Structure formats: structure tokens, C-alpha cells
Amino acid sequence: MSVPFDIETVDLSEEELRAQEATYGALADSVRALNEASLRTTVPADEVAQIRDELEAITQRLRKSQIPGPHGVVMTRTGEQRTYGNAVVGLRNPIAVPLEIETDPEGRAWSRFDLNALYEGPPALVHGGVTALILDQVLGQAAAAGQAPGMTGTLTLRYRRPTPLGTCSAEAWIHERQGVKTIVHGCIRDAEDNTTVEAEGIFILPRWAREMLAAHEATPDRFE
Amino acid sequence: MSVPFDIETVDLSEEELRAQEATYGALADSVRALNEASLRTTVPADEVAQIRDELEAITQRLRKSQIPGPHGVVMTRTGEQRTYGNAVVGLRNPIAVPLEIETDPEGRAWSRFDLNALYEGPPALVHGGVTALILDQVLGQAAAAGQAPGMTGTLTLRYRRPTPLGTCSAEAWIHERQGVKTIVHGCIRDAEDNTTVEAEGIFILPRWAREMLAAHEATPDRFE
Numbered sequence: 001m002s003v004p005f006d007i008e009t010v011d012l013s014e015e016e017l018r019a020q021e022a023t024y025g026a027l028a029d030s031v032r033a034l035n036e037a038s039l040r041t042t043v044p045a046d047e048v049a050q051i052r053d054e055l056e057a058i059t060q061r062l063r064k065s066q067i068p069g070p071h072g073v074v075m076t077r078t079g080e081q082r083t084y085g086n087a088v089v090g091l092r093n094p095i096a097v098p099l100e101i102e103t104d105p106e107g108r109a110w111s112r113f114d115l116n117a118l119y120e121g122p123p124a125l126v127h128g129g130v131t132a133l134i135l136d137q138v139l140g141q142a143a144a145a146g147q148a149p150g151m152t153g154t155l156t157l158r159y160r161r162p163t164p165l166g167t168c169s170a171e172a173w174i175h176e177r178q179g180v181k182t183i184v185h186g187c188i189r190d191a192e193d194n195t196t197v198e199a200e201g202i203f204i205l206p207r208w209a210r211e212m213l214a215a216h217e218a219t220p221d222r223f224e
Numbered sequence: 225m226s227v228p229f230d231i232e233t234v235d236l237s238e239e240e241l242r243a244q245e246a247t248y249g250a251l252a253d254s255v256r257a258l259n260e261a262s263l264r265t266t267v268p269a270d271e272v273a274q275i276r277d278e279l280e281a282i283t284q285r286l287r288k289s290q291i292p293g294p295h296g297v298v299m300t301r302t303g304e305q306r307t308y309g310n311a312v313v314g315l316r317n318p319i320a321v322p323l324e325i326e327t328d329p330e331g332r333a334w335s336r337f338d339l340n341a342l343y344e345g346p347p348a349l350v351h352g353g354v355t356a357l358i359l360d361q362v363l364g365q366a367a368a369a370g371q372a373p374g375m376t377g378t379l380t381l382r383y384r385r386p387t388p389l390g391t392c393s394a395e396a397w398i399h400e401r402q403g404v405k406t407i408v409h410g411c412i413r414d415a416e417d418n419t420t421v422e423a424e425g426i427f428i429l430p431r432w433a434r435e436m437l438a439a440h441e442a443t444p445d446r447f448e
């Protein structure tokens with residue numbers, strides 16, 4: 001079996017896990033607010049210089065103790081996966097919106113979220129690539145929720161109208177299952193519920209992932 | 225003429241403009257480093273709480289003076305466009321990598337860049353949606369460089385192999401011109417120069433943009 005990465009277990013009780021997520025989730029929220037404020041600020045150069053010194057000192061303090069690389073996927077004691085660093089949904093990733101995605105086992109996923117000035121492309125509009133980024137994640141989670149997890153094989157986006165910054169929603173559903181391939185459809189909607197972007201994704205479960213899932217099913221207590 | 229946004233002129237000399245870009249570009253760089261450090265930190269909860277207080281105080285200082293909304297597109301005295309807030313290339317956007325994209329007038333655009341843990345999807349790999357985000361921007365700039373600017377109409381991404389985090393490059397070129405439509409091809413390559421993602425984009429110049437360009441050509445000193 002050739003799996004290109006390890007899934008580590010976070011060996012914490014439910015309570016410890018929740019406390020840890022509250023601590024670092026709140027840190028990410030504070031940094032998200034700073035990101036947006038720094039983008040739009042017009043404070044004078046001497047104040048910017050002072051603030052940069054303070055931020056660089058804080059960065060050094062944060063680096064005193066850190067994980068050696070990216071977060072990857074970790075498994076909790078109860079067998080739930082966590083993707084703390086994910087660029088779209090990562091609780092700990094300050095550049096992630098982050099999306100809270102709901103799913104149902106039929107293979108459906110949806111989310112409502114706000115996109116501020118950090119996600120701009122054309123003036124006052126969401127960057128077309130940001131809607132692609134979000135749809136890739138939501139379509140993938142719809143496939144996974146419907147027991148058809150996979151990596152993106154092909155993603156096609158049709159831009160029907162501009163997406164204004166502000167409140168948006170995304171939805172995706174399994175359209176068709178073809179063996180190891182799953183075809184998922186989805187869309188982005190604006191605050192008035194107009195569909196602005198339509199997406200079709202083909203998700204494919206690579207051989208290593210099929211082998212890992214089979215091994216996991218054969219020894220269900222593997223991550224416990 | 226119905227243009228959905230205004231293009232403001234930054235009324236600064238070349239020297240003042242460069243000084244302003246140095247100030248706020250450096251601020252964005254400091255915040256980018258903080259983003260990555262905050263993602264991977266494991267400092268204890270009391271230190272995180274202290275750091276959050278300091279970050280929230282800095283956010284308030286940054287908000288004392290700010291532009292009223294997103295940056296949009298601004299025009300310099302010499303007629304160059306600046307997209308300071310763009311989610312991929314924005315000098316002032318701390319969640320932008322940012323990409324420095326080179327172009328040639330044949331309709332070609334390319335860039336080399338590093339993607340750190342903030343851009344993760346699957347473990348140790350670039351998020352598939354992040355490659356889509358980058359390709360949307362690079363393909364659009366290839367079209368614009370070849371005098372065929374437009375908004376994304378359709379974007380199709382083919383994921384050939386995983387893209388490891390680290391050094392990557394992107395390239396795009398005009399494949400075909402069809403009146404107001406321009407078909408652009410492009411790809412992402414990994415550090416070993418393997419093509420990992422292929423893209424095709426159809427860019428369309430909306431009516432309001434054609435009218436704005438025509439008006440600009442008729443009165444070339446409009447932004448001067």
C-alpha cells in the first residue's frame with residue numbers, strides 16, 4: 001500500500017480538543033480581522049512602521065513553538081477528520097473565510113458566508129478564482145458526504161453574472177456516479193439568491209486512497 | 225454608457241506613489257508572515273490570549289483611518305492601473321501570495337511563486353481551488369496583455385497530478401481570438417517543471433467595458 005501521507009491522531013480528550021480548537025480558532029479570527037484592517041488602512045507611514053515592528057515581534061513569539069510543516073489531515077480519538085490548515089475551511093487558517101459547510105449523506109453540501117474586501121477581483125466583485133476555490137471545496141465535500149470521496153479530476157466553471165462582495169452561498173450535489181468517478185454539480189449564489197457561477201466537477205478516488213479506505217474498513221479500530 | 229464602477233485616479237507624483245506602495249506593501253508582507261506563523265503555532269493558550277489582545281489593539285489602530293470599501297482599480301497619473309486589493313496579485317492584500325506576473329504583448333503571462341502552508345488542500349499539497357484561483361488571474365492577464373481584456377466566461381481545469389506545496393510556476397497564452405471572445409490556455413507546474421494542472425479559459429469583454437474602452441480611446445487624456 002502506497003499512501004502519500006500519514007494521518008496522525010490527535011491524542012486529546014473531547015474536552016481538551018474543544019479547548020485547543022477554541023484557543024487557535026480565536027487566534028485565526030483575530031488575524032482575519034487584522035488582514036482586512038491592514039488591507040484598507042490609510043494610517044501614516046510612521047504609524048505603519050511602528051505597527052510592522054510590533055507585528056514582527058509577535059510573529060517571532062508565535063514561531064517559538066510550532067508544528068514542523070503544514071497541518072494536513074489529523075484524526076481525533078473518535079475518528080473524525082480535521083483539516084485545520086485547509087485554505088477554504090481550515091479553522092486555524094487565517095486566509096480561509098472560513099466556510100462552515102453542512103452536508104447530508106445523499107451527497108449534498110451547502111454553506112452561507114461573507115466575502116469581504118480581501119476576496120476582491122474586479123472592483124467590488126468577488127474574484128472569479130475565489131468562487132472557483134470555494135466551489136472546488138464544496139463540490140468535493142458533497143462527493144465525500146455521499147460516500148464518494150475523491151480528488152478533483154476536472155472542474156468546469158461557468159460565470160453567469162458578476163458576484164458582488166458580501167453575503168454569498170454555495171451549494172453542490174452528486175449528479176452522477178460512474179464507478180471511481182463521481183460527477184458533482186454546484187453553484188454560487190449572491191445575496192439576492194441569483195446564481196452567479198455554475199460548476200461541474202469530476203472527482204476521482206486514486207488507487208492509494210481506495211487501498212487506504214479498504215485497510216481502514218478491514219481494521220476499524222486503526223485510528224482509535 | 226453604463227459602467228458598473230468608477231476608476232479613480234491616485235493624484236500622487238511618481239515618487240510619492242512609490243513611497244506609498246513601499247509603506248503599505250511592507251505592511252502586507254509583515255501580515256503575510258504573521259498569517260503563516262499563526263497557522264502553525266503551538267504556543268500555550270495564555271500566550272495566545274495575550275497575543276490576541278495585542279493584535280486586536282493593532283487592528284483598532286489600523287482602522288483609525290481607512291478607505292471606505294474595497295480597493296477596486298485605481299489609475300496613476302501616468303495612466304497605469306493598480307489593483308492593490310486583488311486576491312491574487314494585490315500588493316496590499318495580505319492573503320494574496322502575491323504573484324508578480326510578467327507579460328508580453330503577444331498575449332502571454334507567466335509567474336514563479338512559492339505556496340506555503342496557508343495554501344494547503346490535501347496534506348502537503350496545494351489546494352486544487354488555489355491553483356484554479358491563480359490560473360484564473362494568470363489567464364486573464366495573458367488575455368489583457370494581448371489587447372483582449374475580458375471577464376472570465378468559462379474556466380476549465382484538468383488536474384493531471386498533485387501540486388506539492390513549495391515553488392510553483394504558472395504560464396498562460398492566447399490560444400484563439402473570436403471577436404469579443406478570447407480563448408486562453410495555461411498551466412501550473414511544480415518545482416520539477418512537471419505540469420500539474422491544465423486550464424482553458426474563455427474571456428469575454430462585456431458591453432460596458434467595450435464602451436468604456438472606446439470612450440477612453442476617444443479622449444486619451446481622460447485620466448491625466
